[in-house]
Amino acid sequence: MAERRDGLATKSHLLAAARRVFAEKGYRDATSGEICSAARANAASINYHFGSKEKLYAEVWKEAFQEAIDRYPLDGGLGADASAEARLKATVQSLLRRMLDSSSLGYAGQIVLMELANPTEALELVKQDVIEPLRRRMHAIVRELVGPKAAEEQVVFCAISIIHQCLGFGFKKGKLPAMLESLDKETLLVSLTEHIYRFSVGGIRAVRPQVNAAPHVRSGECVFRAEVG
Amino acid sequence: MAERRDGLATKSHLLAAARRVFAEKGYRDATSGEICSAARANAASINYHFGSKEKLYAEVWKEAFQEAIDRYPLDGGLGADASAEARLKATVQSLLRRMLDSSSLGYAGQIVLMELANPTEALELVKQDVIEPLRRRMHAIVRELVGPKAAEEQVVFCAISIIHQCLGFGFKKGKLPAMLESLDKETLLVSLTEHIYRFSVGGIRAVRPQVNAAPHVRSGECVFRAEVG
Amino acid sequence: MAERRDGLATKSHLLAAARRVFAEKGYRDATSGEICSAARANAASINYHFGSKEKLYAEVWKEAFQEAIDRYPLDGGLGADASAEARLKATVQSLLRRMLDSSSLGYAGQIVLMELANPTEALELVKQDVIEPLRRRMHAIVRELVGPKAAEEQVVFCAISIIHQCLGFGFKKGKLPAMLESLDKETLLVSLTEHIYRFSVGGIRAVRPQVNAAPHVRSGECVFRAEVG
Amino acid sequence: MAERRDGLATKSHLLAAARRVFAEKGYRDATSGEICSAARANAASINYHFGSKEKLYAEVWKEAFQEAIDRYPLDGGLGADASAEARLKATVQSLLRRMLDSSSLGYAGQIVLMELANPTEALELVKQDVIEPLRRRMHAIVRELVGPKAAEEQVVFCAISIIHQCLGFGFKKGKLPAMLESLDKETLLVSLTEHIYRFSVGGIRAVRPQVNAAPHVRSGECVFRAEVG
DNA sequence: AATGAATGAGCCTTCATTCAT
DNA sequence: GATGAATGAAGGCTCATTCAT
Numbered sequence: 013m014a015e016r017r018d019g020l021a022t023k024s025h026l027l028a029a030a031r032r033v034f035a036e037k038g039y040r041d042a043t044s045g046e047i048c049s050a051a052r053a054n055a056a057s058i059n060y061h062f063g064s065k066e067k068l069y070a071e072v073w074k075e076a077f078q079e080a081i082d083r084y085p086l087d088g089g090l091g092a093d094a095s096a097e098a099r100l101k102a103t104v105q106s107l108l109r110r111m112l113d114s115s116s117l118g119y120a121g122q123i124v125l126m127e128l129a130n131p132t133e134a135l136e137l138v139k140q141d142v143i144e145p146l147r148r149r150m151h152a153i154v155r156e157l158v159g160p161k162a163a164e165e166q167v168v169f170c171a172i173s174i175i176h177q178c179l180g181f182g183f184k185k186g187k188l189p190a191m192l193e194s195l196d197k198e199t200l201l202v203s204l205t206e207h208i209y210r211f212s213v214g215g216i217r218a219v220r221p222q223v224n225a226a227p228h229v230r231s232g233e234c235v236f237r238a239e240v241g
Numbered sequence: 242m243a244e245r246r247d248g249l250a251t252k253s254h255l256l257a258a259a260r261r262v263f264a265e266k267g268y269r270d271a272t273s274g275e276i277c278s279a280a281r282a283n284a285a286s287i288n289y290h291f292g293s294k295e296k297l298y299a300e301v302w303k304e305a306f307q308e309a310i311d312r313y314p315l316d317g318g319l320g321a322d323a324s325a326e327a328r329l330k331a332t333v334q335s336l337l338r339r340m341l342d343s344s345s346l347g348y349a350g351q352i353v354l355m356e357l358a359n360p361t362e363a364l365e366l367v368k369q370d371v372i373e374p375l376r377r378r379m380h381a382i383v384r385e386l387v388g389p390k391a392a393e394e395q396v397v398f399c400a401i402s403i404i405h406q407c408l409g410f411g412f413k414k415g416k417l418p419a420m421l422e423s424l425d426k427e428t429l430l431v432s433l434t435e436h437i438y439r440f441s442v443g444g445i446r447a448v449r450p451q452v453n454a455a456p457h458v459r460s461g462e463c464v465f466r467a468e469v470g
Numbered sequence: 471m472a473e474r475r476d477g478l479a480t481k482s483h484l485l486a487a488a489r490r491v492f493a494e495k496g497y498r499d500a501t502s503g504e505i506c507s508a509a510r511a512n513a514a515s516i517n518y519h520f521g522s523k524e525k526l527y528a529e530v531w532k533e534a535f536q537e538a539i540d541r542y543p544l545d546g547g548l549g550a551d552a553s554a555e556a557r558l559k560a561t562v563q564s565l566l567r568r569m570l571d572s573s574s575l576g577y578a579g580q581i582v583l584m585e586l587a588n589p590t591e592a593l594e595l596v597k598q599d600v601i602e603p604l605r606r607r608m609h610a611i612v613r614e615l616v617g618p619k620a621a622e623e624q625v626v627f628c629a630i631s632i633i634h635q636c637l638g639f640g641f642k643k644g645k646l647p648a649m650l651e652s653l654d655k656e657t658l659l660v661s662l663t664e665h666i667y668r669f670s671v672g673g674i675r676a677v678r679p680q681v682n683a684a685p686h687v688r689s690g691e692c693v694f695r696a697e698v699g
Numbered sequence: 700m701a702e703r704r705d706g707l708a709t710k711s712h713l714l715a716a717a718r719r720v721f722a723e724k725g726y727r728d729a730t731s732g733e734i735c736s737a738a739r740a741n742a743a744s745i746n747y748h749f750g751s752k753e754k755l756y757a758e759v760w761k762e763a764f765q766e767a768i769d770r771y772p773l774d775g776g777l778g779a780d781a782s783a784e785a786r787l788k789a790t791v792q793s794l795l796r797r798m799l800d801s802s803s804l805g806y807a808g809q810i811v812l813m814e815l816a817n818p819t820e821a822l823e824l825v826k827q828d829v830i831e832p833l834r835r836r837m838h839a840i841v842r843e844l845v846g847p848k849a850a851e852e853q854v855v856f857c858a859i860s861i862i863h864q865c866l867g868f869g870f871k872k873g874k875l876p877a878m879l880e881s882l883d884k885e886t887l888l889v890s891l892t893e894h895i896y897r898f899s900v901g902g903i904r905a906v907r908p909q910v911n912a913a914p915h916v917r918s919g920e921c922v923f924r925a926e927v928g
Numbered sequence: 929a930a931t932g933a934a935t936g937a938g939c940c941t942t943c944a945t946t947c948a949t
Numbered sequence: 950g951a952t953g954a955a956t957g958a959a960g961g962c963t964c965a966t967t968c969a970t
Binding site for chain 3: 724725727728812813815816817851852853855856857859860862863864865866867868869870878879890891894895897898899900901902903904905906
């Protein structure tokens with residue numbers, strides 16, 4: 013009926029449609045039928061090209077994350093010799109871009125959030141390729157900023173704090189305060205990067221072992237002590 | 242055939258089972274059948290007691306969040322006259338408890354994460370009761386800490402940063418580094434509270450308008466400037 | 471909860487509600503639950519009072535038809551010595567009333583139509599009590615009008631023609647031409663009776679064996695005139 | 700597992716089975732399962748081919764009525780120039796055939812009766828295509844027979860009388876007197892047509908305004924005789 | 929290489945009925 | 950005498966998958 017597409021057009025149409033639909037609805041709610049009709053492909057085409065819905069999903073992940081990595085590398089183009097601060101900022105920005113990008117190629121953020129909240133087996137597949145490198149890079153940056161004397165636990169906590177700040181922005185729309193909704197994507201991204209970067213640098217500084225307590229650090233300590241005790 | 246239970250035991254059994262199953266699998270993947278057999282109830286009992294699977298889900302939410310609010314009130318028992326720092330710490334701890342509690346009464350964290358990533362209509366229901374108060378409280382605390390001169394945008398960003406740090410801990414198990422997994426729940430919670438509190442106080446201090454720039458703040462600024470420019 | 475009704479109030483409420491609901495929706499579409507809530511009775515009350523939905527239905531039939539018979543007896547109050555024409559007219563009117571009456575006591579028409587189109591076992595129950603007497607009476611009247619020489623088949627056909635003309639008015643509302651819808655029930659009924667009576671007398675006359683056309687045609691006219699006037 | 704049928708055999712099997720089952724049991728009592736197993740098709744096939752049970756029902760209607768219209772056109776093949784009497788007879792016969800035909804292709808009669816007594820939305824669909832044309836045709840014929848001076852109401856009543864006489868024969872089997880049951884379908888149909896035709900012509904004559912009885916009554920007789928002979 | 933037809937497993941829901949009180 | 954709670958059977962429908970072409 014419909015004119016035949018040449019070669020592997022159907023396959024890539026399916027991948028594109030699947031990425032969109034999976035990101036919008038999640039693995040379980042996205043139906044094969046919907047993906048196929050969005051791709052103007054036959055209902056059997058998913059199984060023909062990918063073997064199963066689940067394998068298509070895995071393929072989408074692989075593709076999406078590879079793209080995320082390619083488009084927004086964690087080092088942000090910085091050499092290994094860049095300062096820890098510069099690397100931190102670049103990493104935050106890359107991570108935010110991954111979460112906020114919803115162009116036709118980048119629903120990665122939505123998908124990963126959904127998986128983290130309600131994992132499929134697919135999550136395991138990208139853990140090593142995407143999450144581990146991120147965790148390690150962040151860990152290294154924090155370690156550098158916090159100094160060699162800091163406890164390992166502090167480093168881990170700080171890395172998590174920074175990553176979570178970024179990850180939260182992958183939640184579905186409507187979560188941001190009205191005030192931020194009006195900004196265009198790029199402006200928002202720059203501001204957020206700036207904010208998270210400064211906030212995190214301040215946070216790291218505050219938790220690192222204080223060789224010599226600066227005045228305002230002390231005040232922070234005091235409040236804290238009072239609270240706990 | 243199975244012995245009849247007296248009273249409305251079935252209804253509460255269903256609620257308990259549903260909370261568990263919904264938290265484990267999410268709304269779509271949790272089947273009525275599974276919930277009913279977990280509650281040792283008939284397949285029709287969900288409809289009898291709640292009208293539909295969806296209404297049961299809404300009920301579970303309401304209950305779970307009410308419990309979260311009751312058990313872990315945001316003010317942590319502090320009076321309104323407590324210092325901003327104390328209120329911040331208490332709020333962080335309450336929020337963390339809500340996310341990490343997975344006792345028979347508190348899957349709220351898991352569920353909210355799932356909803357944020359992939360919303361059902363149920364999300365709307367608790368937004369006002371749970372999310373808004375949290376946002377407002379955090380906003381007020383940050384405003385107090387950051388001072389009246391800070392731009393509104395800064396306040397909003399900081400509140401988000403703090404909330405996101407906590408929310409991230411609602412993700413399914415297996416996400417925490419091995420090192421933290423070994424700690425018992427309560428110890429972990431105390432450490433995390435401590436960390437997020439200090440980290441956030443440091444972060445807030447770092448982003449607030451600097452009347453007189455202390456030396457090391459300036460260095461942070463410099464790095465940042467270098468990066469952007 | 472609800473105040474207890476005394477004695478058999480619930481039972482009669484159920485009967486009334488059931489009659490309404492059965493007439494509106496038919497046996498299969500009417501649910502026990504709907505009937506019970508319309509009667510403000512417990513879901514178990516049907517089974518308690520009547521044993522089953524089907525037995526309630528049969529009870530409704532019996533009651534409805536008994537009422538129809540009592541309120542609109544086929545002889546219309548005429549003695550056995552009334553003329554065949556008078557008895558025909560009375561019978562037609564009674565039958566029409568049975569079909570058109572939709573007061574709280576008389577959904578009989580709707581129900582019988584539904585049963586004729588799509589029978590339940592209940593139909594058998596009233597066949598003897600309601601349908602047979604009607605058929606026999608109509609047969610006798612027609613036989614008298616048509617004369618002893620007419621073939622039995624003709625008599626049967628005529629009786630059917632008359633009965634069918636009346637039965638058709640039991641169909642659900644919205645079937646009558648707009649023109650007739652505007653009339654009030656009683657006026658419509660009188661007009662219809664008049665029409666069917668005259669039409670049928672004419673029809674019978676037309677099909678009876680014609681020895682010599684003129685004389686008794688005239689007498690027929692006379693009778694008719696007498697009847698109407 | 701069951702051998703695959705080629706082409707769209709399943710779809711037409713379903714339609715055929717559905718027509719039978721719907722006619723026997725009515726929309727509500729006919730189950731998808733029954734229809735499918737009668738069509739030796741899978742339980743999901745109704746949804747695949749028609750979308751839902753209701754749409755299948757609508758399809759069955761459309762088909763059945765189109766067939767009824769095609770096989771038994773109201774004009775019975777008569778030209779528009781045929782006499783009113785001839786057209787009346789032809790129309791009555793067509794209508795009776797539609798009601799009595801229960802070959803594999805024509806349960807239309809049963810279904811329409813059921814719908815008239817207990818309507819589905821499907822009824823609306825065929826009202827315009829089937830019921831309206833019939834009503835209009837009958838109206839025109841009666842108007843011609845009854846003359847221009849007759850009140851519109853009389854014409855409407857007569858048309859209804861004729862139509863109802865025919866419609867009544869769509870009721871489920873077992874309603875006809877034993878005497879008629881023994882006749883074969885075709886003989887019964889011819890006799891019934893003859894009867895209803897003569898009965899109705901007589902009825903119309905009897906209700907029309909009588910200026911002077913004799914002349915046109917006679918002509919009516921003549922036409923009738925001519926028609927019959 | 930690709931597809932239209934068809935399937936089977938399972939899900940949510942409805943509903944008449946039953947049971948203990 | 951009457952009821953609220955609970956149940957089992959079945960119904961319509963969805964959906965990923967398979968098969969023949």
